[in-house]
Amino acid sequence: MDDFIAALPKAELHLHIEGTLEPELAFQLADKNQVSLPFATVAEMRAAYDFQDLQSFLDLYYASISVVCTEEDFHDLTLAYLKKADSQNVRHTEIFFDPQSHTARDIPMETVLNGITSALKQGERELGISSRLILCFLRHLSADSAWETLQQALPFREQFIGVGLDSSEVGHPPSKFVKVFEEARRNGLHIVCHAGEEGPPEYITEALDLLHAERIDHGVHCMEDPALVERLAVEQIPLTVCPLSNVRLCVYPDMSQHPIKRMLEAGLRVTVNSDDPPYFGGYVNENFTAVQQALDLSRQELIQLARNSFTSAFLTDAEQQKLLAELPEEID
Numbered sequence: 066m067d068d069f070i071a072a073l074p075k076a077e078l079h080l081h082i083e084g085t086l087e088p089e090l091a092f093q094l095a096d097k098n099q100v101s102l103p104f105a106t107v108a109e110m111r112a113a114y115d116f117q118d119l120q121s122f123l124d125l126y127y128a129s130i131s132v133v134c135t136e137e138d139f140h141d142l143t144l145a146y147l148k149k150a151d152s153q154n155v156r157h158t159e160i161f162f163d164p165q166s167h168t169a170r171d172i173p174m175e176t177v178l179n180g181i182t183s184a185l186k187q188g189e190r191e192l193g194i195s196s197r198l199i200l201c202f203l204r205h206l207s208a209d210s211a212w213e214t215l216q217q218a219l220p221f222r223e224q225f226i227g228v229g230l231d232s233s234e235v236g237h238p239p240s241k242f243v244k245v246f247e248e249a250r251r252n253g254l255h256i257v258c259h260a261g262e263e264g265p266p267e268y269i270t271e272a273l274d275l276l277h278a279e280r281i282d283h284g285v286h287c288m289e290d291p292a293l294v295e296r297l298a299v300e301q302i303p304l305t306v307c308p309l310s311n312v313r314l315c316v317y318p319d320m321s322q323h324p325i326k327r328m329l330e331a332g333l334r335v336t337v338n339s340d341d342p343p344y345f346g347g348y349v350n351e352n353f354t355a356v357q358q359a360l361d362l363s364r365q366e367l368i369q370l371a372r373n374s375f376t377s378a379f380l381t382d383a384e385q386q387k388l389l390a391e392l393p394e395e396i397d
């Protein structure tokens with residue numbers, strides 16, 4: 066089954082570029098930029114990836130990104146991810162970035178965007194992997210800060226296709242950000258939103274009704290609300306699920322408790338993604354393997370997950386069809 070998963074063409078739609086920082090690169094950049102890390106060795110850093118909840122992860126995630134400073138650093142970080150994704154047969158990826166975690170360190174928006182974008186172009190050229198960029202607002206910060214961030218980014222509007230919402234969920238509902246998402250829509254940007262990762266089903270409903278989210282990131286807590294599951298199934302709202310992330314952040318005690326198989330059976334348009342791979346113990350194929358083994362997913366279900374990743378992407382019908390044509394035949 067591992068070979069089948071490895072060979073399956075797929076799109077990755079829930080990936081934070083800051084969360085792809087491998088400890089080896091972190092130490093290299095810390096040395097180059099003369100920024101200190103709170104760890105003595107790579108092994109010590111990896112050993113710290115033992116989280117109690119989303120916040121305990123975020124604390125380390127924001128601290129670690131302080132080593133990424135220059136346009137070249139953002140380029141190298143992004144290219145390293147694309148090479149890894151390519152090796153796992155990811156054919157298309159839609160990548161999140163968190164500008165506020167950089168502008169707060171006086172790194173200009175332009176530096177961040179140019180570094181990431183040049184790597185995405187190189188990935189497309191040299192690896193044949195297509196990609197898009199989605200700007201995420203940090204929801205623990207104010208709505209005014211999100212507004213200011215969008216204004217800083219709009220001069221570079223052609224470099225990203227959408228906006229999203231991430232960071233500490235509980236206590237920071239989508240309703241806090243109605244105005245900035247309205248402004249993003251006015252500028253023709255796609256809308257996604259982390260919701261129902263740790264937060265309640267109501268946050269998913271708010272993301273859909275108040276922010277007009279086209280995709281929900283995580284969304285696993287919808288399973289507590291049968292009426293919401295029905296709505297998500299009828300409307301075929303994509304849910305970008307991240308199984309290893311959910312277990313590492315203690316949303317579920319172990320993978321056997323993960324609802325992804327039940328979500329598929331409920332007719333939800335779920336996809337498998339890695340979120341922040343080194344922190345959670347795997348890239349997209351390791352996520353596929355973990356759910357396949359724990360929940361005994363069939364080849365048919367794996368193909369369905371890959372198909373969902375293409376039909377949920379912000380691509381034209383023709384671009385989706387081209388990717389869908391690469392999928393293996395249905396087998397029973």
Ligand SMILES: [Zn+2]
Nearest residue numbers: 081231282340
């Ligand atoms: Zn995420």
